[in-house]
Amino acid sequence: MSEDAFLATYDPDAYGRLALTVDVVLLGLRDGRPAALLLKRDEHPQAGHWALPGGFVGVAETLDAAAGRVLREKAGLSGLHLEQLYTFGAPGRDPRMRIVSVAYLALLPEAAFTAAGRNGAGLLPAIIDVPWAGEAGGPVALRDAAGGGPLTLAFDHADILALAMLRLRGKLDYSGVGFALLPERFTLRQLQDVHETILGTPLNKPAFRRRMLDRGWLEPTGAREAGTSFRPPELYRCRKP
Amino acid sequence: MSEDAFLATYDPDAYGRLALTVDVVLLGLRDGRPAALLLKRDEHPQAGHWALPGGFVGVAETLDAAAGRVLREKAGLSGLHLEQLYTFGAPGRDPRMRIVSVAYLALLPEAAFTAAGRNGAGLLPAIIDVPWAGEAGGPVALRDAAGGGPLTLAFDHADILALAMLRLRGKLDYSGVGFALLPERFTLRQLQDVHETILGTPLNKPAFRRRMLDRGWLEPTGAREAGTSFRPPELYRCRKP
DNA sequence: TGAATAGTGTCTCTAAGACATTATTAT
């Protein structure tokens, strides 16, 4: 049998029906704390619960492209740091049918995060309270950034969020992801604040400066931050993240 | 509309048809070099080419369970270190239809690797020649362990294999994965050889011993390796990988 | 001048690399 003949007789349903989605963890900082943007589900299943923005993967669409489209359609954002996290496929995770979801992590600079949180698209900024117990990670607790109570997520989205935090923490000090949470020009203090927030531990200032500068990823802009009532810090730009 | 009513009317085909598979990179060591077990495809598409063992995900099956089943059915192995790697979903990666594949990494101790390579199941041990150029990783070259020429893989399996090597290298020194490539009892020299092979660089012996022993993952068995014509080395066991 | 933070100099401490030395086995 030739390959063409084989393809003509191939039955796509022979192995059962399932659907593929992407779910995107939109991570940023809100008032110096890690936060995620959530969407209220207004359709079944789990209508009324908070969830990660997600969507079905188009038949002719790359996984990365699907994640980018979700970002655009649900949050009006593009050009962000976006990376695949992990694929969640437990049979009972969605009551509709077998839905396997490829989770993505998107990182938003503080300004984009704040803007997306109040653009009327229904995105809720939720503060992530991480119990930084050891390296194992663990379940994360969520609460409304506007001061509301604790939030619970739909499906297995709490697991996805926890994994996103873990991944971010793991990559922080060797991979330039930290820059994706800052504006284009930033001070070393801002960079250190980001690292301390994500790692959940204070860092030594001289050592942090040395490491960052020796790494060669930072380029001084020559400009300094304005509006301070003290010595204005140098603004840096990321060269090679 | 209630959730039950919604589920009754939900159309699983509304977003297009696709299939989900798992592909498993069976990594081990062969004569001190990294190697993978490959299967010759005897069905279309790409019949006659070498490929990673894989299979479709059952409708009621966990992704991890599917990978475990592939391992059992295609290589007769179980109880191995098995972890999800990445999901490959480019639309054209398989000519049959849209097939998205969740890639897994399995690690085999040297004995299991050798046995699986000659059990008649058609698994070919292929040496992986990695150009260790920097941290970026890159395409890997494959050749028949029996001395044959270079091998080319079907589909995008070369990319999957390259990612597997990269992941293994990255996790080696902070995660106990190295133990999964050794027998239950091993010497420190064997452990160092594994690390040097995977990392592609020689390591300092006293420093390596110090690090490994200080980590607390190793437990001396009291026994020593037999059959040496010199001072027999202590055999260790992994306590907490 | 005082307050506040930026930015740096320097000492200490830890861990890795280099290298030599001792230990233990078989022949």
Next chain:
DNA sequence: ATAATAATGTCTTAGAGACACTATTCA
């Protein structure tokens, strides 16, 4: 004894942490 490798002691070196000190701006 000799050969071969295991296992360790020690010196050096690189980098992180601690801490204090200087620098620069605004009020």
